[in-house]
Amino acid sequence: MKITINGKSCEGVEGQTVLEVARASGFNIPTLCHLADLTPTGACRICVVEVDGMRNLVAACSTPAADGMVVRTDSERVLSARRFIVELLVSCHPLDCMTCEKTGDCTLQNLAYELGVTGSRMEGDRYDYPVDSSNPFIVRDYNKCILCLKCVRVCNEIQGIEAIKTTQRGFDTKVATAYDNTLQDSTCVFCGQCVQACPVGALTEKKAKGLGRAWETRKVRTTCPYCGVGCQQELHVKGEQIVKVTAAEGASPNKGRLCVKGRFGYDFIYSNERLTAPLIKENGSFREASWDEALDLVANKFKQIIAESGPDAIAGVSCARSINEDSYQMQKLFRAVIGTNNIDHCART
Amino acid sequence: MTNSFGEFADAKMFLCIGTNMTEAHPVAATFLKNALRKGAKLVVVDPRRQPLAKLADIHCQINVGSDIAFLNGLMNVIIDENLYDKEFVANRCDNFEAFKAKIMEYPVERAAEISGVEPETIREVARLLATVKPAMLCYTLGITEHTTGKDNVMSTANLQLLLGNMGMPSAGVNPLRGQNNVQGACDMGALPNVFPGYQKVVDQAMREKFAKAWNVEKLPENNGMMMPHMMEALPDKKIRAFYVFGENLANTEPDIHKVEHELASAEFLVCQDIFPTETTRFAHVVFPAASWSEDDGTFSSSERRVNRVRKVKTPPGEAKPNWWIFKEIAKRMGHTWESNSSQEIWDNEVSVLAPALGGIKYSRIEEDGLQWPCPTLEHPGTAFLHRDGMFTHGKGVFNPVDWKAPAEIPDREYPFVLSTGRRLYQYHTRTQTGRSGMNFLMSEETADISPADAQKLGIQQDERIKVRSRRGEVEVRARVTEQVPPGMVWMSFHFREGSANWLTNAVYDPATMTAEYKACAVNLERL
Numbered sequence: 102m103k104i105t106i107n108g109k110s111c112e113g114v115e116g117q118t119v120l121e122v123a124r125a126s127g128f129n130i131p132t133l134c135h136l137a138d139l140t141p142t143g144a145c146r147i148c149v150v151e152v153d154g155m156r157n158l159v160a161a162c163s164t165p166a167a168d169g170m171v172v173r174t175d176s177e178r179v180l181s182a183r184r185f186i187v188e189l190l191v192s193c194h195p196l197d198c199m200t201c202e203k204t205g206d207c208t209l210q211n212l213a214y215e216l217g218v219t220g221s222r223m224e225g226d227r228y229d230y231p232v233d234s235s236n237p238f239i240v241r242d243y244n245k246c247i248l249c250l251k252c253v254r255v256c257n258e259i260q261g262i263e264a265i266k267t268t269q270r271g272f273d274t275k276v277a278t279a280y281d282n283t284l285q286d287s288t289c290v291f292c293g294q295c296v297q298a299c300p301v302g303a304l305t306e307k308k309a310k311g312l313g314r315a316w317e318t319r320k321v322r323t324t325c326p327y328c329g330v331g332c333q334q335e336l337h338v339k340g341e342q343i344v345k346v347t348a349a350e351g352a353s354p355n356k357g358r359l360c361v362k363g364r365f366g367y368d369f370i371y372s373n374e375r376l377t378a379p380l381i382k383e384n385g386s387f388r389e390a391s392w393d394e395a396l397d398l399v400a401n402k403f404k405q406i407i408a409e410s411g412p413d414a415i416a417g418v419s420c421a422r423s424i425n426e427d428s429y430q431m432q433k434l435f436r437a438v439i440g441t442n443n444i445d446h447c448a449r450t
Numbered sequence: 451m452t453n454s455f456g457e458f459a460d461a462k463m464f465l466c467i468g469t470n471m472t473e474a475h476p477v478a479a480t481f482l483k484n485a486l487r488k489g490a491k492l493v494v495v496d497p498r499r500q501p502l503a504k505l506a507d508i509h510c511q512i513n514v515g516s517d518i519a520f521l522n523g524l525m526n527v528i529i530d531e532n533l534y535d536k537e538f539v540a541n542r543c544d545n546f547e548a549f550k551a552k553i554m555e556y557p558v559e560r561a562a563e564i565s566g567v568e569p570e571t572i573r574e575v576a577r578l579l580a581t582v583k584p585a586m587l588c589y590t591l592g593i594t595e596h597t598t599g600k601d602n603v604m605s606t607a608n609l610q611l612l613l614g615n616m617g618m619p620s621a622g623v624n625p626l627r628g629q630n631n632v633q634g635a636c637d638m639g640a641l642p643n644v645f646p647g648y649q650k651v652v653d654q655a656m657r658e659k660f661a662k663a664w665n666v667e668k669l670p671e672n673n674g675m676m677m678p679h680m681m682e683a684l685p686d687k688k689i690r691a692f693y694v695f696g697e698n699l700a701n702t703e704p705d706i707h708k709v710e711h712e713l714a715s716a717e718f719l720v721c722q723d724i725f726p727t728e729t730t731r732f733a734h735v736v737f738p739a740a741s742w743s744e745d746d747g748t749f750s751s752s753e754r755r756v757n758r759v760r761k762v763k764t765p766p767g768e769a770k771p772n773w774w775i776f777k778e779i780a781k782r783m784g785h786t787w788e789s790n791s792s793q794e795i796w797d798n799e800v801s802v803l804a805p806a807l808g809g810i811k812y813s814r815i816e817e818d819g820l821q822w823p824c825p826t827l828e829h830p831g832t833a834f835l836h837r838d839g840m841f842t843h844g845k846g847v848f849n850p851v852d853w854k855a856p857a858e859i860p861d862r863e864y865p866f867v868l869s870t871g872r873r874l875y876q877y878h879t880r881t882q883t884g885r886s887g888m889n890f891l892m893s894e895e896t897a898d899i900s901p902a903d904a905q906k907l908g909i910q911q912d913e914r915i916k917v918r919s920r921r922g923e924v925e926v927r928a929r930v931t932e933q934v935p936p937g938m939v940w941m942s943f944h945f946r947e948g949s950a951n952w953l954t955n956a957v958y959d960p961a962t963m964t965a966e967y968k969a970c971a972v973n974l975e976r977l
Contacts, residue, residue, distance in 0.1 A: 237887035261483030290874060291891065292476065308887070322817070324749045324757040326742040327877055329627030330455060330478050331751025331819070336743065341763035343743065353818045354455035354753060360476035362877055362888070367743075369885035370763070374725055376738035377767025387736065392768065392778070395735055400782035402718050406690045412670065416680040416689045419640035420696025420722075420772070421632035423739075424747025424759055426792040427772035428631070428638035429646060429800050431695055434776045435674075437664040438785045442651050442674030443689070446640040447697055448632050449676060449964045 104170040113166045120148055120161035123174060130174050131183070131212055133300050134249040135162045138356070139258055145249050147212065149182050150174050158182055184216045190247050192221035193228060193272075194301075201245070203302030205315035209247060210301075226272060236285050238307055238365045239296055243275055246303040252276060252295035259358065264289040291361040297347050306345045308368060313339030322349055325363040326422065330354060332363050343367055403439060412440035419446040452622030453586060453834040454753045454821065459484045461620035463578075463585035467495040467517065467606065468592015468968075472502050473874040475590070475626045475752075491582055493575050495520065496592060497869060498933050498940060508575055511935060514867045515596055515969045516565040519853035520572070521605040523561020525553050525612055527573050533580030535614025542839035543611050545848040552850030564853060579613060584621035591628065591871065595967040599959040601851040611846045617836040627752040628872070634750030637807070637822070638800065642674030647804025663803055666785075676963040678703075678956070681712045691718040695772065696739070700728035701879040701946055704954035704965045705921045722775060725881050728946060739772050740765035747792040748815070750822075754832070756810050757819035856969035857957040860937070864919060864971035866903070868939045868953055871968075876944035883944075895948035896929035898940040899974065904930040907974060916975040917941070922952035925977065939972055 102113045106123050113122035118141065123130050133145040143163035150161045153171035158179060161172075173179060190209060198204050212218070233241040248267075253276055256265050264287050268277045278287030296304045318337040325332040333352035337344045346367050350357040379395035380387040390398075406414050417435055419428045428446065435444040458481035471479040479502065486492055486505060494506035495517070503509040512520050528534050529550060539546050562569040579585055587610050593602040607623050615621040627633050639646040649656040657669045675683065681699070683689040692713075703709040713719065713732040721733040724741040744765040750756050765771070773795060777787050789795040793812045801807045809824040809831075820831040839846065860867050875891035877883045897917050899909065909915055911930045916923055917939060926941070926948040934940050941950035955970035 237890050258487070259484070260480050261487075285891070290476070321760050321762050322758070323743065323760045323762075324630070324751075324819075326630050326749075326759075326882070328475050329629060329632060329752040330475050331630070331749060331753070331755055331757050332477050333757065333818070336760075336762055338762045343762060354751070354755065355477050358477050358480055361875060361891070362883060363477070366877070366883050366886040366888060368887075369882040370724075370741050370743055372725070372885040374885065375741075375766045375769065376723060376725060376730075376736060377769060378738060379768065380733075380736040380738075382734050392770070395737065396775075396778050396782055399720055399735055400779050403691060403779070404783060406718070410690055413674075414688070414690040415693070416675055416683070416691075417693035418677050418680070418695065418697050418699070419635050419638075421629040421635045422742075423631065423696050423772055424745065424792060425631065425634040425638050425750060425756070425800065426747050426795040427695070427776070428635045428640040429795060430773040430776040431693075432639045432641075432646070433664060433787075434780050436645070436651075436660070436669050437666045438780045438783050440670055442642050442670050442672065443680060444640055444674060445642050445677040445680065446632070446635040447629070447677070447702065448636050448641070449678075449962050 102166065102168045104166050104168070104172060106172045107174055117166050118162055119150060119152075119159070119164045119166050119170070119172055122166045123161060123172070128174055130161050131208070132162060133208055133247060134251060136251055136254060136298065139254055142250070145186070145247070147183055147186050149179060151176050151179050180216065183212070184218055187212050187216055187218045188221045188223060191218060192223040192225050194247070195227070195244050201302040202240070202305040202310055207302060208300035230275070233283060234307060235283050236291070236307070238291050238361070239284060239293060240305045240307045240310070241284070242303055242305075245301050246276060247301055248274055248276075249300060250276070251298040251300070252304060255294045255298045260292050260294050262288060262290055262292070265295065291365065292359060293361070293364040294358060297357070297359075306365075308365065309337075309345040312342055313337070313344040318344050322352075325359070327362045327366065332359055334359065334363060336367075407439065413443060415439050415441055416443035417445075419444065421447050451624040451626070451753050452616065452836060453620065453624055455481060456833065457586070457620040458482050461485045461490055461586045463491040463493075463582040465493045465495070465579065465585055465587045465609075466502060467587070467589050469588050469590035469626060470496075470500050470502065470592070470871055471588065471590070471626065473500070474628060474872045476874065478626060491578060493578065497935060497938060499935075500933055508571065508578065510565070510567045510571060510575060512565040512567055514869050514938065515598070515856040516853065517593060517596070517602045518598060518605045518851055519556060519561050519564035520567060521609055522553055522556035522853065523558045523565065523572050524576050524579075525609055526556050526561065527558055527576035528580060528612055529553055531576065533576060534612045538614030538616075538839060539612065542841070543846045543848060549608065549848035549850045552852070556853075583613070584615045584618055585613065586620055586622060586624060587615070588624045588626060590626045592968060594625070594962070594964050596969065597857050597957055597959050597966045598854050599964045600961045604849040604851050607846075608848055608851075611848060616846060617834070617839045619834055622834060622836075625752070630751070631749040633752055633754065634748070634756075637750050637804070642676055645803070646800055647806055649804070660803065663799070678958055678963050678965070681709065684712045685715040687717055689716075691720070692716045693720045693722075694729060695722045696724075698727040698729045698879040698881060700732070701943060701949060701951060703956070704951055704967060705956040706949065706951050707922055708956055722772065724769070727879070727881060737775050738765075738767065738769040739775065740769050744769070745771045745792060748796060751819070753821060755819040755821045756807070756815060758812070758815050857966055858920075858955050858970045860971045864973045866937060866939045866972050866974060868917070868919065868941065868950065868970050868972040869968045870941055870943060870950040870954060873942050873944060876942070878944065879946070880944050892944070895924075895926050895941060895945040895950075897926045897974070898929045898931050898934045900934045900936045900938065901930055901932060902936040903974070904928065907976065909974070909976060914977055916977060917953060917972050918975065919953035919955070919970055919972045921955065924948045924952050939974065
């Protein structure tokens with residue numbers, strides 16, 4: 102199947118939407134409500150494009166691509182429609198970008214900038230919802246919500262938790278838990294998938310607050326340190342500080358998903374209770390020691406025990422949390438240096 | 451796992467037994483839920499009506515420790531009603547006749563009596579399993595943490611062989627592993643019987659191979675001790691030095707009084723950890739270690755996928771990478787090891803010595819990891835094992851197994867069965883989650899009991915009660931919940947105070963030496 106986008110011939114396959122073909126061919130069509138893995142809703146209309154032979158602009162995310170289609174993504178008619186949509190969104194949006202946690206990573210902010218929207222001709226009502234920061238992980242500021250409903254869809258369709266839905270109608274439409282309770286008094290499991298999906302500053306990570314702007318952080322891909330699923334994470338790092346953790350989009354096996362521990366359980370590494378020096382016990386209490394002293398003490402004790410009782414009088418258990426290379430190294434120490442197969446770990450218990 | 455998480459979303463049927471997936475492996479559970487939305491069937495076999503059970507088409511609420519009786523009864527129906535995959539069994543399996551003879555000893559009525567599941571429900575599950583193919587069988591510690599753990603595992607494999615659910619996508623026997631690198635620690639040979647890559651230490655050729663690679667004259671030829679045996683050998687000084695790397699044994703092992711007696715009697719205990727723990731209290735020397743994000747390396751997940759872990763910060767104070775600590779001890783004992791980074795250890799040693807990992811190098815796993823077996827640099831990795839019923843040993847072998855009751859069953863003095871597990875908001879002994887805000891979501895242990903028992907004993911929701919076993923006692927709040935059937939108490943071991951491990955029974959599966967965390971007898975008292 103071939104379609105023409107902005108004068109360029111693009112290959113697509115049957116069943117793809119105009120958005121999918123365009124993105125695969127390198128064209129940037131903005132979206133707010135689109136979620137790659139879910140059925141398109143076409144709700145926000147920001148992805149509108151012009152298609153020859155169609156009277157109205159169509160939403161690229163929900164329009165199937167058809168052979169021979171001629172599409173324009175950058176005509177004045179398209180840009181003007183997008184500008185109008187952004188103006189509408191901005192008309193009731195708190196323009197506190199200077200202090201907003203999302204600044205630099207906000208789709209609405211980026212769209213306003215790209216489309217040259219500096220304000221709105223349609224000053225109207227504003228929301229006045231209380232900001233909910235009553236839990237340690239997720240801050241909810243629905244004054245900034247643009248009702249794209251990605252949070253609702255990932256909660257219901259991706260994570261299958263069904264903690265949030267929309268309530269009310271019209272301007273008063275709001276995302277809420279049952280009875281509009283706090284998250285901790287709802288069925289929410291704090292996976293934070295809603296935060297990752299939110300294109301604006303309505304849902305943000307509380308721990309990240311003040312630690313670094315999006316443009317100051319680098320993304321480092323890594324693997325979650327909790328269960329055995331092996332979820333792929335992106336650490337957003339400024340200097341040596343993890344600002345926040347998101348799921349690596351599209352990565353195997355988790356395909357952009359995390360749970361509460363994977364997303365929010367990372368900052369133990371900064372605890373001031375960490376062990377920071379080798380310790381040797383003397384007269385029933387620990388004193389700090391140098392590495393040389395502690396390592397020599399252990400090596401000499403092992404040598405003494407091997408000489409007196411043989412290598413099988415020494416045993417060790419490795420760590421199922423640490424990296425492969427550490428377990429490899431420990432079993433090598435026991436087998437090749439100490440001379441015993443008394444090496445195990447907690448797999449059996 | 452024989453299969454992969456990526457196959458969950460397209461699976462047509464799941465049989466989940468002894469797995470609390472929504473709490474212990476939440477992200478895996480999301481893919482299962484996605485499959486259910488698309489019409490997949492779910493059978494849950496679990497004594498508790500936990501969240502996964504609530505999603506099930508059929509929930510078989512078996513009695514604790516009756517897994518084999520239930521599964522044998524299920525297979526009895528499948529064979530009796532001719533519902534099994536005759537072609538797969540005939541061509542791809544061995545030992546069917548002996549297995550069938552054993553299964554015939556478990557008519558559905560007997561299975562029903564032992565497991566507490568209605569005969570008609572067992573028949574219904576058998577017929578459902580026979581009509582939807584393939585089915586993925588998933589299990590977790592509900593299967594392994596019994597004195598019959600090994601036989602429980604065999605029984606799950608028997609079922610999947612009988613149904614021909616092996617060697618294809620969205621099928622297989624899939625143990626979901628609880629810790630990020632428990633698969634990797636096994637793969638690396640942190641086991642008393644195998645070198646890296648499951649090459650046996652009793653095999654002379656393997657010993658020679660590793661002796662050459664490690665530049666030593668010889669390597670020990672007998673299997674070593676398993677962890678519970680090591681600890682039991684501490685009081686009589688058969689083991690004189692014990693080296694504990696990154697484990698909080700004082701909280702995680704059954705019967706804390708016994709474990710602490712053993713640790714306290716160690717002549718020389720070395721602990722290597724990122725935090726002071728209840729275990730490091732007993733140490734003579736403590737080494738401070740680099741943690742996750744403070745070293746480069748790899749974890750191997752449940753689905754045999756070797757994933758990269760990356761360093762983003764320096765370790766605090768004098769803390770050092772673990773591999774460096776082991777290398778330094780080796781040096782002081784006269785051995786010079788060349789590799790001087792995780793990448794050098796993996797690329798130049800591990801993947802060279804373990805054939806199944808031969809094709810995995812750091813350069814190939816910059817993004818998504820690779821699943822072993824991956825023997826060559828061109829190999830794409832293996833999403834599911836035993837393709838087309840080609841098993842490692844030729845054919846799949848049926849293992850006839852008998853049901854045995856747990857070692858300690860309720861009696862007049864201790865009339866409740868205590869079963870243990872994990873909760874969503876905490877992880878193991880909370881060394882990590884206890885320091886990352888999770889206490890907000892779960893701040894203390896509870897004893898989960900049924901509304902019927904609560905009413906019988908006059909226990910109110912959140913009332914502090916005493917739970918007592920032959921080993922010890924704890925005071926915790928009662929959490930009265932429909933999840934737990936009458937006669938059962940359910941707890942975790944996340945909090946030292948109120949940990950289930952003050953109560954659990956240090957009895958083990960004789961082959962695996964896995965403790966029976968899932969079943970012991972307790973009493974409940976109001977304070």
